[in-house]
Amino acid sequence: xxxxxxxxxxxxxxxxxxxxxxxxxxNTEAEAHEQLDYALDRGIxxxxxxxxxxxxGRAETQGRTExxxxxxxxxxxxxxxxxxxxxxxxxxxxxxxxxxxVSQTRHTAAQIDEAVEASLKRLRTDYIDLxxxxxxxxxxxxxxxxxxxxxxxxxxxxxxxxxxxxSRQIEKGNIRHVGLSNExxxxxxxxxxxxxxxxxxxxxxxxxxxxxxxxxxDYDRAExxxxxxxxxxxxSPLAMGMLTGKYDDGGSPKGSRGDLFPQFxxxxxxxxxxxxxxxxxxxxxxxxxxxxxxxxxxxxAFVTSNIIGATTMSQLKENIDAHEIDWTDDMExxxxxxxxxxxxxxxR
Numbered sequence: 001x002x003x004x005x006x007x008x009x010x011x012x013x014x015x016x017x018x019x020x021x022x023x024x025x026x027n028t029e030a031e032a033h034e035q036l037d038y039a040l041d042r043g044i045x046x047x048x049x050x051x052x053x054x055x056x057g058r059a060e061t062q063g064r065t066e067x068x069x070x071x072x073x074x075x076x077x078x079x080x081x082x083x084x085x086x087x088x089x090x091x092x093x094x095x096x097x098x099x100x101x102v103s104q105t106r107h108t109a110a111q112i113d114e115a116v117e118a119s120l121k122r123l124r125t126d127y128i129d130l131x132x133x134x135x136x137x138x139x140x141x142x143x144x145x146x147x148x149x150x151x152x153x154x155x156x157x158x159x160x161x162x163x164x165x166x167s168r169q170i171e172k173g174n175i176r177h178v179g180l181s182n183e184x185x186x187x188x189x190x191x192x193x194x195x196x197x198x199x200x201x202x203x204x205x206x207x208x209x210x211x212x213x214x215x216x217x218d219y220d221r222a223e224x225x226x227x228x229x230x231x232x233x234x235x236s237p238l239a240m241g242m243l244t245g246k247y248d249d250g251g252s253p254k255g256s257r258g259d260l261f262p263q264f265x266x267x268x269x270x271x272x273x274x275x276x277x278x279x280x281x282x283x284x285x286x287x288x289x290x291x292x293x294x295x296x297x298x299x300x301a302f303v304t305s306n307i308i309g310a311t312t313m314s315q316l317k318e319n320i321d322a323h324e325i326d327w328t329d330d331m332e333x334x335x336x337x338x339x340x341x342x343x344x345x346x347x348r
Contacts, residue, residue: 014045051063117174170201
């Protein structure tokens with residue numbers, strides 16, 4: 001399992017990260033523990049979660065994923081063996097993640113403090129290795145947009161205040177490092193500028209959607225990742241399952257996310273032709289669609305870690321195995337052809 005630096009820290013994480021967003025919705029606590037044990041046995045040392053998980057976010061299940069990880073941490077007593085990442089909810093109407101009477105979830109100092117303390121309690125740990133801003137506090141149209149629409153820049157928590165709140169949590173020892181998620185090029189660079197100017201914590205990563213059919217990160221943030229050491233933690237590398245081949249016939253297998261939560265495939269409705277081509281290309285290369293899609297993401301120089309998720313142990317094994325193949329010039333040529341043909345069709 002390849003190790004890669006997490007930003008400019010002394011931490012090395014595996015190029016494969018175990019994602020957890022189905023635990024507590026599609027997966028039981030026992031299944032979550034089984035996945036954690038297997039992933040560590042296979043050499044993965046990086047686990048990613050969030051305070052709002054499982055997905056879809058609901059008041060009845062919020063925090064359950066972290067609690068499942070917490071019971072595993074308490075039972076295994078091996079906290080020094082892995083890097084643990086979680087996230088604080090961005091601006092949203094999911095007010096159930098806060099105990100107080102708030103009209104929105106925001107990145108105020110009070111809400112960040114509450115989120116950190118609640119995550120530590122659910123995770124049953126004394127510290128969080130990587131604490132990420134799940135999506136921006138400001139009104140940025142960050143999900144599923146094709147055109148930029150401006151927002152009220154006055155109606156946003158000052159970025160220096162956000163960094164200040166995070167800095168105080170680092171000083172307390174509650175978190176070690178901070179990162180971004182679903183952040184723009186401007187936001188990333190602004191956080192870095194403020195950190196350098198004011199001696200505040202430096203962002204070490206940016207967790208964003210990335211796959212063969214969702215490559216907007218290439219257009220601007222990839223250069224930032226390379227030059228500024230704010231590497232990509234890639235999520236949805238299989239395009240919500242579209243790049244596994246299981247939706248190739250137009251249907252949704254029973255129990256799949258497309259069957260249970262069809263809204264999650266909305267952003268990929270425009271990708272059907274591209275996904276079919278990706279999956280057919282994989283087979284022509286002698287690969288499974290999953291192998292082609294996952295190894296493509298891991299092979300990008302700006303990727304720190306590729307976040308995989310599974311609801312079954314067979315899926316988890318396949319996902320980990322996929323990273324053990326060699327990426328060849330022929331594969332690169334086909335990935336390039338696909339991108340030039342379809343130009344990032346996913347509206348994510």
